[in-house]
Amino acid sequence: MKAFIDYILQFGNLNTQQTDLIMSKAKTIELHKDEYFSEAGKIPRQVGFLLEGVVRFCYYNNKGQEITHHFIDENNFVSDQQKFEAQVVASEYIQAVTDCKLLVFSKKDWDDIGNTIVGWDAITGLILKNCLLKTIERRSPLVSEDATTRYLSFIEHFPGLVNRIPLSHIASYLGITQQSLSRIRKNIR
Amino acid sequence: MKAFIDYILQFGNLNTQQTDLIMSKAKTIELHKDEYFSEAGKIPRQVGFLLEGVVRFCYYNNKGQEITHHFIDENNFVSDQQKFEAQVVASEYIQAVTDCKLLVFSKKDWDDIGNTIVGWDAITGLILKNCLLKTIERRSPLVSEDATTRYLSFIEHFPGLVNRIPLSHIASYLGITQQSLSRIRKNIR
């Protein structure tokens, strides 16, 4: 729980009363590997904060291929935030890549916090902006670099994740086949 | 000027007094093709709103290749906003792709508006979030699709831009060489 509060306090000041309120609304849930946190075609019902494990955002392109859009690791928010806030159907799945433990907030509790804590919207707005910028920065090399360079930049951006994620997910994140990625791994060794 | 105010009003309500204040701070500038709005290694001094023309964000990767990161067309904000707000050096160039006409705000005037209009930060925060989400959405196919599909999705996302932008810029945006793009154009015909 401390990790969560610390994370938030990076983006704005809150007093103990306020952080206590936030913590009082949080519930802890666990997800098994491959379970969904939220699904394409459904309205996201929760905001999560990942305490343990790895999740990914993914979707199916028009060729039916499963594309991993991005990964999230420990101590980061897990939410299709735009769709959650507007309570409209999502176009991506959020899936546990490993067994996970999360803090979650229902829409009602999340709104309650926003209505009680002055400045909460500004803080969450900053957090979202930050996450979006990070996503863009991480995905940029995936367009302009060759496959080997992409893989190396993935390792750089997600140190320690390589050994926790199936090859196929990493390959689809990098925009290559798993055979290609396997070949690249071999060449790097 | 009306287009600019209309754009802003999509994201929040402002009264006439407030929009008058904003307009009073705006200056109009022109950029010739290939001129920079802001440069990598320098602190961005202005926020812009593009009235006419096309601009691009670009940078040089570690192989010295010039990479177009994204395009902006009429009636959109032109700003390395994160770097502008923090007044730190940018890592990308913003360059006119065609002759352009823009409304611009200095840092001081932008701050004055923020200090005067309650809710201005919320509005600009929403606008930025929106732009970032659009950028992510537009760039997603550039990772997972083949070159022809990327080109088609570019045309879809930026209708009318194809004929106003040099082939080389489009190619670097798509992550392919201009020879490949030329070949793809030929195959599509």
Add this chain to the structure above:
DNA sequence: GAAAATATTTACCAAATGGTAAAAAGTAAA
């Protein structure tokens, strides 16, 4: 621990893309 299921590696060949260079087309300047 053995069997089954899943994930990864390897191989082979086809297809797509890159690199170099030159030709053609289009634009701007004299």
Add this chain to the structure above:
DNA sequence: TTTACTTTTTACCATTTGGTAAATATTTTC
């Protein structure tokens, strides 16, 4: 209009990546 300059297309071949399939390795289940 002619010349110079820039952009786009084309060609050729090397390299990278994809698709299919099978072999090996790893993990899970019983």
